[in-house]
Amino acid sequence: MHALQYAVTLPADYDMGIIRDRVRTRGHLLDTCAGLGIKAYGIRERGVDGSHVNQYAPFYLWADAAAMHRFLLGPGFRGVIRDFGRPVVRHWMGVHHERGPSAGAAPGSFVRRTQTLDEGTDPATAVEEAMAGLRRLARTDGVHSTALALDPRHWELVRFTLWEGTAPESETDGERFQVLHLSAPEAERLPTGAQG
Incomplete structure (x- = not known):
């Protein structure tokens, strides 16, 4: 499993209806993308949920890593570059994935929580502790599903959690996103539990 995210930050007065329309008319294009577990079309709006x-x-x-590579070098991502410029793409190796009680429902939000591992922190211990927390969550x-991933270049953990509706107020330690659409053509191929 591989986690990936890019963010296009838009002007403060940008009409987010443009993004909503983009997802409404194009989001379905990845609903059958081979190798894609899930894509959550997330947005943050200025003044909403603390953004x-x-x-x-x-x-x-x-x-599937090969599918991820094809996507980044293919026509879909070229459209993102054409319309918004080339964004920084963050990438993490998958560590753990779990489905939640609401896995069959359409998610309405996700929360991304990032944790930088300090120089003196043992990465293996930090990952084990984070996996235990993920299993509880x-x-x-x-909870629709939740995943933990690691960036060993920056020694950073990211926890990504999809929620059936709005993420609960207790999820204050991360960035909150509204989900406009979920493409999940091969969600069943995402292994459950620890990766590797």
């Missing part, structure tokens, strides 16, 4: 920015920031969990009512 200071307008942003289009989809999050992906890939079941996965049993929470309203």
